[in-house]
Amino acid sequence: MKVTTAVVTTNQKSRFTPPIPLERPEKKELQKGEYLVLKLKSLPNDKDSQTYELSIPYFSTGTPEEWFRFQRDLNQVIVGQGLKEGPAKYAMARRLLEGDALTKFQERTTHYKDETDANYVKVLQDVAEHVLPKKALAYQKRYMRRFMRKPQNMKIRLFVARVKELNEYLKLFPPFAATQAIEEDELKDIFEFAIPNKWRNQATVQGFDILSHTHSEFIEFCERLELIEEQNPEESPKKPKDNKPKDEGGKKFDKNAKKRGRDPEKSCILHGPGHSTDECKTLQHQAKRMKQVYEAQTPKGKWELRQKQELNSIVEAVIGQIRATKKRKISKEDSDNEECQVNSENFSSLSLSDSDDE
Numbered sequence: 001m002k003v004t005t006a007v008v009t010t011n012q013k014s015r016f017t018p019p020i021p022l023e024r025p026e027k028k029e030l031q032k033g034e035y036l037v038l039k040l041k042s043l044p045n046d047k048d049s050q051t052y053e054l055s056i057p058y059f060s061t062g063t064p065e066e067w068f069r070f071q072r073d074l075n076q077v078i079v080g081q082g083l084k085e086g087p088a089k090y091a092m093a094r095r096l097l098e099g100d101a102l103t104k105f106q107e108r109t110t111h112y113k114d115e116t117d118a119n120y121v122k123v124l125q126d127v128a129e130h131v132l133p134k135k136a137l138a139y140q141k142r143y144m145r146r147f148m149r150k151p152q153n154m155k156i157r158l159f160v161a162r163v164k165e166l167n168e169y170l171k172l173f174p175p176f177a178a179t180q181a182i183e184e185d186e187l188k189d190i191f192e193f194a195i196p197n198k199w200r201n202q203a204t205v206q207g208f209d210i211l212s213h214t215h216s217e218f219i220e221f222c223e224r225l226e227l228i229e230e231q232n233p234e235e236s237p238k239k240p241k242d243n244k245p246k247d248e249g250g251k252k253f254d255k256n257a258k259k260r261g262r263d264p265e266k267s268c269i270l271h272g273p274g275h276s277t278d279e280c281k282t283l284q285h286q287a288k289r290m291k292q293v294y295e296a297q298t299p300k301g302k303w304e305l306r307q308k309q310e311l312n313s314i315v316e317a318v319i320g321q322i323r324a325t326k327k328r329k330i331s332k333e334d335s336d337n338e339e340c341q342v343n344s345e346n347f348s349s350l351s352l353s354d355s356d357d358e
Contacts, residue, residue, distance in 0.1 A: 018143035019064045019136045019173075020166060022151070022159075030057055036096060040080025054080070060099030067131045068172050070096070071124065086116045093124070104130045129174045137173040137180060140166070144182065150194045156222040160191065160215060185211065191218060199225050 035057040043049035059070040108126040112119040150159045192210045266276045
């Protein structure tokens with residue numbers, strides 16, 4: 001199965017999906033049976049060399065980066081176990097490949113016939129061409145030159161290290177030429193336009209020419225800017241106050257409301273400010289429909305509708321009387337409380353002296 005590379009256009013801006021993105025893939029937790037543990041020697045030619053274990057996941061299909069990592073681990077096994085002969089390298093590759101990749105490996109092995117070191121390299125290259133998408137090298141370089149930007153949450157040191165890693169991967173893409181990696185000057189140019197604009201402006205103000213400095217000097221310059229931003233975080237801009245009038249539903253009126261027939265000074269019992277009740281088209285339409293329904297009724301039906309309307313009016317009148325009674329009761333209680341308070345104040349001001357002057 002091949003990994004495809006897509007170019008998606010959204011809102012007139014191209015969003016490019018490269019074979020290997022800038023973000024590192026999340027580490028997968030391998031289950032038992034998905035990897036092989038091998039013991040390797042630090043110095044294969046030394047019998048007393050220190051040994052260590054390496055867990056290598058089996059490879060069937062996957063992303064280009066997963067294939068490149070598998071190749072790295074396979075080469076480490078070949079060196080750590082001192083596999084110098086072609087047949088031994090073929091046997092180890094068959095041990096770690098599965099599924100689609102193993103089928104392609106066997107097919108190309110039959111094509112080249114002899115299991116030599118040179119043919120072993122050709123077979124792995126043919127498997128790589130099968131795993132990687134077409135024109136993968138061109139797509140990867142285009143992404144790095146045009147679309148790659150430093151994420152805000154990624155430190156500049158990690159960003160530079162990741163770009164260098166991607167540049168090393170370019171050597172493993174078909175057609176496997178030695179000069180496929182991006183050259184030093186062009187890599188610095190990528191760094192310059194991948195950082196934020198304000199950092200690039202600071203470089204201009206301070207006379208720091210990125211192209212004339214080393215990668216370490218570039219990292220140190222950007223790290224100073226990172227430190228300044230961490231110590232003095234930018235405050236989020238305050239939103240301007242909105243003094244526009246609002247209707248009962250919280251909707252705002254803009255300065256062009258009257259031009260569109262909306263008048264904040266008028267109010268509708270249904271919609272609030274904007275137009276009067278007499279001008280409300282919704283109420284007019286509803287009244288027209290009610291009239292049509294009434295006229296379509298039989299005499300008996302019209303009588304029932306009138307009786308229903310009269311009943312509704314009576315209910316509304318009773319509810320109004322109850323509310324008015326409650327209001328009067330509440331206001332009476334408030335007045336009684338006020339009268340009691342006044343009487344208590346007057347009582348406290350009275351003198352109980354028995355003198356003749358009083």
